[in-house]
Amino acid sequence: MATDSSTTSSRFGLSTAQKERYGHLARQFRHNTKAMLGLVVVLTLVLVAALAPVIAPYSISETNVADRSEAPSADHLFGTDDLGRDIFSRIVMGSRISLYVGFGSIVGALLVGTTIGVVAGYSGGLVDEGLMRVMDAAMAFPPILLALTVMVVLGPNLNNVVLALAFVYTPYIARVGRSAALSERNEEYVESAVARGETDSYIVFREVLPNCLAPLLVQASINIAFAMLAEASLSFLGLGAQPPKPSWGLMINNGRGFMQTAPWMIIFPGFAIAFAVIGFNMLGDGLRDVLDPKVDTVEQ
DSSP: OOOOTTTOOOTTSOOHHHHHHHHHHHHHHHTOHHHHHHHHHHHHHHHHHHTHHHHOSSOTTOOOGGGTTOOSOSSSTTOBOTTOOBHHHHHHHHHHHHHHHHHHHHHHHHHHHHHHHHHHHHHOHHHHHHHHHHHHHHHTSOHHHHHHHHHHHHOSOHHHHHHHHHHHHHHHHHHHHHHHHHHHTTSHHHHHHHHTTOOHHHIIIIIIGGGGHHHHHHHHHHHHHHHHHHHHHHHHTTSSSOTTSOOHHHHHHHHGGGTTTOTHHHHHHHHHHHHHHHHHHHHHHHHHHHHOTTOOOOOO
16 A cells, blocks of 8 residues: 655655654754854854864974064964964864864774663663763762773873863763653654564654654763863863873963963963864754753753
């Protein structure tokens, strides 16, 4: 018997109703000021990181003792540091580190946390209790303190920062995934899949998970901002990127002793951090308004 294409979809295609819904969401996104401003900031950061070798006028390790601690000028837009290195070039190249840590750690947290949260929410019972008590134990520690503990164990290394922050933010993603799965598991489409004899793994990952993506994407986009800020904090403390890598947090740490004589050494890296964090926060808030206005993100 023929089915109505406007209300049904194949396993590999979108129905007319789904296409209309996505079109409606796209229009809402375009008319959301916060979302659009955040998207512009994020795309700007990505573009700067992608074209960093072209944009940066100097090498990040090129020193010039004669030009050290030079104020912003036409030759050095953001001035130079105590070794004569161009701060603008180092900030531009440093965007790659921030985005690598931000996206890398949250993608890792999203993969693990989503699996834990959705499985716990759908399964319920002892599985739910066991998984979420482990997540609650991890969330009992302040994120930066937990990240510091992991970094002390793993050692100061940029890849270890990604692993540490992925571990830190996994519970926050898991809580959101569980909440979304709890609200979805009693829906008719799940009951229909059970009646068809589908396996639990099929129902969880092919039926429930796609309908939980909206709040998870909102949480992930906001957590990227926190991860970038955490990377700057770890680098400031000497546990993140190591010299001579141009991490924004490390640049602020190096400029602490020159706050009175060369304040631009910390002003511009600090502005770069604020610009990135505000951009991702605005994008996350905008996505929350558009995708799921009822979702409550888990605060760090």
